[in-house]
Amino acid sequence: MAKEVENERERAGSGGAQNRTGGSENGSNGARHDFAAAERKWRERVAKRGVAPAKTSSGLDLDILYTPESLRENDPLRDIGLPGEYPFTRGVQPTMHRGRVWTMRQYSGFATPRESNERYRWLLEQGQTGISVALDLPTQLGLDSDDPGAVDDVGRVGVAVDTLADMEILFENIPLDRISTSFTINSTASILLAMYLAVAERQGVPPEKITGTTQNDILKEYVSRGTWIFPPEPSLRLIVDTIEHCFKHAPRFNPISVAGAHFHDAGATVVQDLAYTLADGLTYVQRCIDRGLKVDDFAPLISFFFYTHNDFFEEIAKYRAGRRLWARLMKERFGAQDPRAQMFRFGVVCGGSTLTAQQPQNNVVRVAFQALASVLGGVQSMFTAAWDEPFAIPTEQTAEIALRTQQVLAYETGVANVPDPLGGSYYVEALTDRVEREARAIIDRIESLGGMVPCIQSGFIQKEIAVEAYRFQKKVESGEQIVVGVNRFARPEPERRLELYQSDSAAADRQRESLARVRATRDSRRVTKALEALREAARGKDNMMPMISEAVKAYASVGEICGVLRDEFGTFKEPVGL
Amino acid sequence: MERAIRVMVAKPGLDGHDRGAKIIAYALRDAGMEVVYTGLRHSPEEIVNAAVQEDVEAVGLSILSGAHLPLTEKVMAGLAAVGRENEIAVFVGGTIPDTDVAKLKDLGVAGVFPTGTPLTAIVPAIKEAVEARRVAA
Numbered sequence: 001m002a003k004e005v006e007n008e009r010e011r012a013g014s015g016g017a018q019n020r021t022g023g024s025e026n027g028s029n030g031a032r033h034d035f036a037a038a039e040r041k042w043r044e045r046v047a048k049r050g051v052a053p054a055k056t057s058s059g060l061d062l063d064i065l066y067t068p069e070s071l072r073e074n075d076p077l078r079d080i081g082l083p084g085e086y087p088f089t090r091g092v093q094p095t096m097h098r099g100r101v102w103t104m105r106q107y108s109g110f111a112t113p114r115e116s117n118e119r120y121r122w123l124l125e126q127g128q129t130g131i132s133v134a135l136d137l138p139t140q141l142g143l144d145s146d147d148p149g150a151v152d153d154v155g156r157v158g159v160a161v162d163t164l165a166d167m168e169i170l171f172e173n174i175p176l177d178r179i180s181t182s183f184t185i186n187s188t189a190s191i192l193l194a195m196y197l198a199v200a201e202r203q204g205v206p207p208e209k210i211t212g213t214t215q216n217d218i219l220k221e222y223v224s225r226g227t228w229i230f231p232p233e234p235s236l237r238l239i240v241d242t243i244e245h246c247f248k249h250a251p252r253f254n255p256i257s258v259a260g261a262h263f264h265d266a267g268a269t270v271v272q273d274l275a276y277t278l279a280d281g282l283t284y285v286q287r288c289i290d291r292g293l294k295v296d297d298f299a300p301l302i303s304f305f306f307y308t309h310n311d312f313f314e315e316i317a318k319y320r321a322g323r324r325l326w327a328r329l330m331k332e333r334f335g336a337q338d339p340r341a342q343m344f345r346f347g348v349v350c351g352g353s354t355l356t357a358q359q360p361q362n363n364v365v366r367v368a369f370q371a372l373a374s375v376l377g378g379v380q381s382m383f384t385a386a387w388d389e390p391f392a393i394p395t396e397q398t399a400e401i402a403l404r405t406q407q408v409l410a411y412e413t414g415v416a417n418v419p420d421p422l423g424g425s426y427y428v429e430a431l432t433d434r435v436e437r438e439a440r441a442i443i444d445r446i447e448s449l450g451g452m453v454p455c456i457q458s459g460f461i462q463k464e465i466a467v468e469a470y471r472f473q474k475k476v477e478s479g480e481q482i483v484v485g486v487n488r489f490a491r492p493e494p495e496r497r498l499e500l501y502q503s504d505s506a507a508a509d510r511q512r513e514s515l516a517r518v519r520a521t522r523d524s525r526r527v528t529k530a531l532e533a534l535r536e537a538a539r540g541k542d543n544m545m546p547m548i549s550e551a552v553k554a555y556a557s558v559g560e561i562c563g564v565l566r567d568e569f570g571t572f573k574e575p576v577g578l
Numbered sequence: 579m580e581r582a583i584r585v586m587v588a589k590p591g592l593d594g595h596d597r598g599a600k601i602i603a604y605a606l607r608d609a610g611m612e613v614v615y616t617g618l619r620h621s622p623e624e625i626v627n628a629a630v631q632e633d634v635e636a637v638g639l640s641i642l643s644g645a646h647l648p649l650t651e652k653v654m655a656g657l658a659a660v661g662r663e664n665e666i667a668v669f670v671g672g673t674i675p676d677t678d679v680a681k682l683k684d685l686g687v688a689g690v691f692p693t694g695t696p697l698t699a700i701v702p703a704i705k706e707a708v709e710a711r712r713v714a715a
Contacts, residue, residue: 137643151648153643153645156643157593157643221594226594226595227594265597390673390693392673466600470605574617578615
């Protein structure tokens with residue numbers, strides 16, 4: 001898609017800059033004229049040598065050199081500005097990482113709440129500053145651990161949470177007023193959020209002190225992560241319910257983290273990744289406005305989440321362009337005035353599909369470079385994946401190296417000292433401008449097709465991404481795309497005799513037993529009453545969060561709550577065309 | 579001319595990662611096969627029924643959640659129950675530790691493609707397995 005909107009003027013080679021050197025000189029700018037002339041000569045000389053073409057990972061053509069001439073259309077105050085000021089190209093806070101190092105938050109969770117609680121406390125002892133909860137697929141899909149459809153997936157890719165009792169154990173001895181928690185949860189986010197707030201209440205922590213995030217971004221689930229349950233409309237309603245609830249009761253909690261991560265990891269280019277994410281963001285903002293919420297009230301609660309992949313400068317440009325484009329869209333389209341309502345705050349994952357099973361320890365190096373790009377891009381929180389992620393859940397040893405990677409970066413290299421250290425780089429600014437322009441063009445195209453929801457229902461976005469993933473794979477197999485240890489510098493792989501995390505099959509049984517205990521001891525009349533009230537609410541238009549909270553506090557399970565909502569809302573029909 | 583191989587690419591269990599499944603589906607189609615893709619979250623029973631109904635000669639199961647052993651076991655048992663275990667070649671791909679490859683083969687799987695397996699290994703393996711079954715039949 002990037003190709004279709006390619007700006008011819010920006011094509012590589014010497015032509016572009018030459019053609020633009022005339023015209024702007026009016027005699028008062030001799031130095032600039034001298035530079036342009038020198039650059040022209042340089043380009044002629046270099047062109048004679050023959051220059052191999054180069055592209056970014058998104059297929060954007062690169063010039064051989066970037067100079068002040070590359071930024072002729074860039075207005076430093078309008079387009080680059082200052083950190084902490086509109087349009088936030090240089091960062092959302094004035095002092096960025098000198099003021100406060102990013103949050104180091106390793107995605108973790110497995111087996112039962114007891115085992116995960118131990119891992120969280122261990123990570124906090126190692127200097128981690130936030131918790132990122134990985135939930136198992138049944139919890140993400142609204143199925144209880146004893147559901148026949150869940151039996152093979154309980155506690156596997158994350159921790160199983162069936163009822164509030166599990167959430168209480170998960171955060172035992174973890175002070176929720178001092179630790180921020182991120183939940184990778186989408187379809188069932190409203191339920192998990194209600195549980196988290198209930199645990200905080202029990203710890204005596206008032207909701208206005210709670211910090212953290214639920215991912216709660218259903219649109220990308222339909223496209224590339226797959227944990228959808230309900231159709232788009234009721235799902236969007238639930239999301240607006242959580243945003244409204246947090247704004248009123250837990251204003252420091254980010255109820256939604258709009259994620260480009262999974263687009264990128266599924267195959268989307270950097271430019272598509274940014275465009276689809278912002279298009280999703282715009283959809284959520286519009287739904288909140290349709291509900292009657294004020295943009296300056298709720299927009300500060302929205303954050304973003306990405307994967308940083310291997311194209312170092314294009315990833316940095318993605319984050320810088322993302323901040324600027326989001327700020328502009330929020331101001332231009334929705335009239336956001338509060339700077340916080342214009343801010344594109346984001347967390348990242350480093351790793352994912354860029355990690356290789358071959359020569360897996362090379363992944364430590366990939367992740368380190370991705371982490372550096374994220375920091376130079378102005379990240380707020382980061383998860384660095386462990387090198388054994390292509391084949392297993394990290395062990396304590398591999399998880400430790402992943403965390404140490406961030407700590408070395410933060411405390412040894414000096415990269416945290418100055419905000420946006422690449423600001424003003426001719427290349428980075430030109431690439432930032434270009435990525436912004438390309439992303440805006442894709443957003444315009446999506447909107448001309450009716451917006452993200454119809455583009456997802458028709459399978460259009462899914463197909464764009466799958467085609468891009470296949471194209472990338474073919475480039476890897478042909479050797480056009482170099483992957484170290486895979487198609488270059490490869491050697492026969494020794495059999496992996498690694499100490500891998502082994503999932504514990506007894507954990508699922510323990511989880512089912514504990515769910516049975518909760519069911520046997522709770523006040524079943526209170527559960528029935530709460531679920532009936534939720535059903536009534538689902539049929540109406542009011543915010544459902546109070547009813548979900550009551551059901552949670554009555555120890556109704558995730559599966560029971562979702563069962564009611566499934567009855568009322570139905571389920572999404574996946575477009576499966578290739 | 580020999581008839582095109584019919585193959586089904588399936589996502590059993592709850593795992594929603596379909597990048598690999600779709601890449602494989604495209605590659606098999608480019609190799610001249612007729613490809614059916616199930617979409618996400620199908621039970622082993624549904625996959626067996628669909629394989630029989632669609633009259634495919636090979637099924638590729640894509641599993642990245644770690645649940646490959648129990649899910650594959652159920653698919654194999656389902657095929658055996660309808661007497662098709664020798665006709666339909668089953669392949670498994672995804673996040674599969676080396677130690678599980680032999681276990682999957684013991685279940686009767688024709689080929690296992692852990693993370694990192696190139697398409698140039700996957701496409702011929704499926705072709706060969708299907709052709710061998712055609713000869714045997």
